[in-house]
Amino acid sequence: MTYSIRDTQARCAALGHSPGTIDGMMGPKTRAAISAALQARGGRGIADLFHPSGLHRIHWHWTAGAYGVIDMERRAYNELIDQDGNVWDGLFRPEAQANYRVGHAASHTLNANTGAIGLSVDAMAGAQERPFFAGRAPVTWPQINALCERTAQHCAMYDIPVSRWSVLSHAEIQPTLGIRQRNKWDITWLPDMSAPGDPVQIGDRLRDMVRERMQDARVAA
Structure with a gap:
């Protein structure tokens, strides 16, 4: 590795x-x-x-598609979450990202796929950032809750700290890791917001939700 x-x-x-x-x-x-x-x-x-698996980051996305997981989306992400919070496996398991090769792992983030698990909510078809329009398939709370739950599980499994540098949205990749992206704004909007917000601030909010779920799991154990 x-x-x-x-x-x-x-x-x-x-x-x-x-x-x-x-x-x-x-x-x-x-x-x-x-x-x-x-x-x-x-x-x-x-x-x-690093963890022996070679996995060390989790990237959050939205598909910019309509509700309903399709094969093209399953090829692009390791896991997808539908509008009801159900988790769908992608074509490639998370472990495939450790030695990323095009066609043999999920290509979810430009120049940043190696070692990174791609989790995506299946939503935001027709959405636009400015002027803001959530489109015909907005992100739902069941999706966000499931996203945070799955993130917590992967963090525990692969020794991924819940931090700005290891668990982050697609919109945070460029400002945090310095890897240029193509005007990505996922995930900068949540269902209780009137407009998109700062990527890192929204990421911090989601990371807090992940930490809560990890704490709940430890208490339950």
């Missing part, structure tokens, strides 16, 4: 050791963050910072 400098920077940040700006450059701050993270985890090499 190999990890890019950008992936390593994001992993260090997610583990609580800041490398500075996530920029793909191996500078002194990145080296210091790697050293601190390895010491904290008792590791000897970069691979020791």
